[in-house]
Amino acid sequence: MAAVEIPRDEQAFLEYVQAGGQVETTDWLPDDYRAKLIKFIEMHGNSELMGVLPEREWILRAPTLQRKLALTAKVQDEVGHAQLIYRVVEDLGKPREQCLADLVDGKAKFHNVFHYPTKTWGDVGVIAWLVDAAAIISQKALLKCSYAPYARIMKKICWEESFHILHGRDVILAMVTGTPEQFELVQEAVNRWWGPLMQFHGNPIPPDEDPMYLWRIKSQGNGEARQQFLDGYVPQIWELGLTVPDPKLRKRDDGEWEFSEPDWDELKHVVTGHGPKTEERLALRRRFLEQEQWVRDAVLAA
Amino acid sequence: MGAGRGPRSVNELPVWEVFRKEKRGSAFEHAGSVVAPDADFAEAWAREQYGRRGESVALWLVPRDAIRDVEDWADEFGLKYRRVDGYSIKARLKEARERAGTAGPG
Secondary structure (H helix, E strand, C coil), X not given: CCCCCCCCCHHHHHHHHXXXXXXXXXXXXXXXXXXXXXXXXXXXXXXXXXXXXXXHCCCCCCCCHHHHHHHHHHHHHHHHHHHHHHHHHHHHCCCHHHHHHHHHCCCCCCCHHHHCCCCCHHHHHHHHHHHHHHHHHXXXXXXXXXXXXXXXXHHHHHHHHHHHHHHHHHHHHHHHCCCHHHHHHHHHHHHHXXXXXXXXXXXXXXXXXXXXXXXXXXXXXXXXXXXXXXXXXXXXXXXXXXXXXXXXXXXXXXCCEECCCCCHHHHHHHHHHHCCCHHHHHHHHHHHHHHCHHHHHHHHHC | CCCCCCCCCHHHCCEEEEEEECCCCCCCEEXXXXXXXXXXXXXXXXXXXXXXXXXXXXXXXXXXXXXXXXXXXXXXCCHHHHCHHHCCCHHHHHHHHHHHCCCCCC
């Protein structure tokens, strides 16, 4: 059978991916598509790399040896995801060194939730449970990505993330079945993280105006992802006797969730590098990049 | 790092394609790639990224340059008769059944 011809003009290419077509690294790619892919995938890689820092801060303070080991494993997984994802970006034409340099120089973005502090062990549980849940919804929408190499690594990433969510639920369940103080730690953490969680999937722009959807880099719009998150996780929050700090939150008879408008100004402010922990965490990355230069040198000398 | 010998930046290191076998008896499938200066480093990183959780029973590491890519499938002679899509029997089968006065097989 003759191989599928990847169209070599932008409009035909767009129609091809919109009909569910996938492309490989070696295919002809429109410049705009390549640029959008790099931007999107690089931000994903940055988020994995920066996303370990809020949890890393708790490895030494985790309550038991088992929790320390699990947290360490999770951090190791997320850094591994960053490695896989940067590899995809490299093949698209942006070197990893450049990605890292742009990140520590504050020129590149990463997800809003990783700009916030982790105040208590309750926050660690909420991150592993709800932040990872929100992330897995975005990542599952990438399994059908028009750029096949990215879709393929997402399969592995989603598989590992499912362990992280379970780990998070286990941490949460241990606390909600513990002392009233422990329960309160979880409730306070949910209250702190709810705003950022509702902002996580981004502005509710219609999918047809979202370039990432138009090129079928992701397969669903932001609003739809948020609805999926609410539908999957609000019932899980409520069943534990926890509350969600939004008086307007309710599920309508037609199945759609209503909620207070998330703070889009805060989202914009935070992801442009003005979050409460942005500077501190970037400084840490910068320091490690310098400190570990000898490893890269040693590899090159091998 | 000798000047003029080998790659001088990690961006110039060779790419190794990684294939993994999920269980005994299954086929190797392309998993992804790693960047490494030699086969030993490539193995170390591939083990870490594609085998840490016991998700693979075997890995193949192949330098990307060693792969011969075949993607063009010319069909100048229209060899459709070698494939199932080369045969359309629906109309003739209908005609044959009508002639025989049968509704279908059996």
